[in-house]
Amino acid sequence: MTTHAGDKIRLLLVDDEEGFRAAIARRLAKRGMAPAQASSGEECLTLLDTSPMDVVVLDVRMPGMNGIDTLKAIKTNHKDIQVILLTGNAAVSDGIEGIKSGAFDYLTKPVEIDHLFNKIKQAFGMIQLEEEKRQQLAYREKLEKKMVDTDRLAALGTLSTGIAHEINNPLAIINEAAGVIKQILEAPDMAQLPRQGDLLMALDKIETSIKRAGKITQQLLGHVKKQGPRLATTDMRLLILETLALLKGGIKKKQINILWKTEEKEHMLITDPYQIRQVLVNLITNAIHALDTNGTISLSIHETPAYMILGIEDDGVGISSDNLGKIFDPFFTTKSFDQGTGLGLFVVNKIITGLNGEIEVESHPGQGTVFMIKLPLNSGGMAQ
Incomplete structure (x- = not known):
């Protein structure tokens, strides 16, 4: 979850009682919050698909999709959102069920506005804490990966030195043998040898490939001993x-x-x-x-x-x-x-x-x- 400008809490109030919902919104606005509103669980989920929110204050008892079902849908599709349930005095069991389903907390109606305000800030603080944990975890994983890569590269450096030595030795022998064969073929008494030109051309290809292989071993060692490019x-x-x-x-x-x-x-x-x-x-x-x-x-x-x-x-x-x-x-x-x-x-x-x-x-x-x-x-x- 990315942090938004000014860490202003994106808040959604969901309640089918328009008068209650509007009153809560006005009182929270006086405390610096600007909540969006929805009148049903269905409207809440539709709004969340297009408008990211941090905290949802959700009434449990609503016609149609009730608060518990809405909560479960929010936690399925928007797992970073924190949900505070509002329930009647006679329905405390709904609040307990909501906690089991992933709600941050539940408050009983009539709700005390300062208590709700503080609970919203606590829920948002939990979001920030979880984000910090994720960032720390990502940083630790990145650091651990870098350490593993460093260890691998150190091992690769040792391996590269050995590989280059093992390759360069036979290359030197092949190069020397090709040189001897070339001297023999270019001797005056070999001038009439059938297809002498083809043999010399084949030796030229061998020598060119030896040089190319030598360059490759140099590149293999490039991360061990830095060499400037040959422009x-x-x-x-x-x-x-x-x-x-x-x-x-x-x-x-x-x-x-x-x-x-x-x-x-x-x-x-x-x-x-x-x-x-x-x-x-x-x-x-x-x-x-x-x-x-x-x-x-x-x-x-x-x-x-x-x-x-x-x-x-x-x-x-x-x-x-x-x-x-x-x-x-x-x-x-x-x-x-x-x-x-x-x-x-x-x-x-x-x-x-x-x-x-x-x-x-x-x-x-x-x-x-x-x-x-x-x-x-x-x-x-x-x-x-």
């Missing part, structure tokens, strides 16, 4: 095409349609191409996983005077509203243990914010997901 003038459309080529196996397997929503031209941006490639690989891979056969991935590039906006959209399974706010959290994943680590989108968000950019996501279950990445056209002035 270069980059054609974003070409970078996306290169990423699609890397992922062509998954695209072809599912017969995915690639739809470009931008004109064929250069879209130049000063940024870190290695980090942006990692972002694109993660987002397009996620889109592939979200699609069935013959699904569509739509790609767009839009430029403003200061920014370039990249769009990656799929018409796949979508993300539930419950999960949408968690997708950038470390280790959060809806995939099975062997299919996802929950780090992909966490790394994506870290990279984009590190480049002074922004990332937004919109998704609807069964309709698909769109990621929008906003990057400054010239990141040269960013803080290192």
Whole structure:
């Protein structure tokens, strides 16, 4: 429940006796309250659907829907509202039943106005107390989550160091072996070797992939040892095409349609191409996983005077509203243990914010997901 201006109590009086109701309203108005009025339980519930209230003063004995039934309906549909029951001297049992049904208190008629006034303030104080408890609980949960994330990131730092070491060692061996093979193939006595050019081209691809894998391990260590971006003038459309080529196996397997929503031209941006490639690989891979056969991935590039906006959209399974706010959290994943680590989108968000950019996501279950990445056209002035 949100706090309203000035903490003024929003009060509703419900009684079928118009004269009594109006008299109570006038006397409360002299004490600074401005109560709304309803003449029946049905009118009360209708009014509550359109006009939020804090406290309802409710007569028990009314024709049609009586006060107890009205109270139960209020507690079902508006659980934060506090209800004070008014009952006749001969119907104290109704007040007791009301307390059992969730009423804040009950008063007997004829009611003493100052007593009613104080009881309304007490009921509102209970609302404020409950709101404070909720805020404290939310803050504690947020703090506990942050502590858990910090512990996870500390563990991830240790894990990352080990992973990078384990990956870099075989990469170095592969790189050295590729270099030896290349020297042999380029020797004069190998000039007549059949398909020598194809073999050398394959070795070039191996060396390029080794460098790319090395960059990935550096990014993996980025949260342990902060590294500034390596800026270069980059054609974003070409970078996306290169990423699609890397992922062509998954695209072809599912017969995915690639739809470009931008004109064929250069879209130049000063940024870190290695980090942006990692972002694109993660987002397009996620889109592939979200699609069935013959699904569509739509790609767009839009430029403003200061920014370039990249769009990656799929018409796949979508993300539930419950999960949408968690997708950038470390280790959060809806995939099975062997299919996802929950780090992909966490790394994506870290990279984009590190480049002074922004990332937004919109998704609807069964309709698909769109990621929008906003990057400054010239990141040269960013803080290192």
